[in-house]
Amino acid sequence: MTENTQMTENPPLDEKLLGLIAGTRQGVLATIAADGRPQLSNVLYVWDAGQRTARISTTVDRVKARNLRRDPRAALHVTGRHFWQFAVAEGTVTLSAVAAEPGDEATSELRVLHAAGERVPDEAGFDRQMIAARRLVIRLHVRHVYGIALDKPPGT
Numbered sequence: 001m002t003e004n005t006q007m008t009e010n011p012p013l014d015e016k017l018l019g020l021i022a023g024t025r026q027g028v029l030a031t032i033a034a035d036g037r038p039q040l041s042n043v044l045y046v047w048d049a050g051q052r053t054a055r056i057s058t059t060v061d062r063v064k065a066r067n068l069r070r071d072p073r074a075a076l077h078v079t080g081r082h083f084w085q086f087a088v089a090e091g092t093v094t095l096s097a098v099a100a101e102p103g104d105e106a107t108s109e110l111r112v113l114h115a116a117g118e119r120v121p122d123e124a125g126f127d128r129q130m131i132a133a134r135r136l137v138i139r140l141h142v143r144h145v146y147g148i149a150l151d152k153p154p155g156t
Contacts, residue, residue: 013052013142016149017087020080021054021142022047025116027078029056029138031067039067045076045140046113054089055113056138060098065136068093074140084154087147089140096137102127109137 021027025044033039041064045054054076058065068074072093079086099106107127111120120126 013145014149017145017147018049018052020085020087020147020149021076021078021089021145022049023080024078027054027076029064029140030075030077031064032071032073033063033067034070039063043076046116052142054140054142055109056140057110057113057135058138060134060136065095065138068095068138074138076140076142080149082150082153084148084150084152087145087149089142089145091141091143094139094141096139098134098136099127099130101131106136107131110135113137 025046027043027045029041029043029045031039031041041062043056043058043064045056047054073090074093075088075090077086077088096106096109097104099110101107102124107130110130111123111126114120114126
């Protein structure tokens, strides 16, 4: 089992668990509802290893965005190849501005996020879609990681 429970200013994070996070784009984002219950959302994300940040596109009116404006704490749960491989990345969130005009900071960041490293062929059209949907970027700044990263399930 691989687990990291340190909570220091710049904590070292377990590389094997970070590898699980970097190895996929699908996860479950946990936020805190107004009444204190956890609220879970399946999300697609892009991992920035250098910044230790998961970026997620959403719309301003989604529950997760409303929760994070009120309480910026969140966790991202990512699964591996089998039940005994998972990582949970915890931290605080910053939210981009809502996409408001072509080429603004929000639409530029959304282009990078949605294109996953490729160039968006129709930037003006893409920007119009992001503005119409009132999209923004959730940036989960990871401070703590825990989980299990067994190479194979027990008993195999």
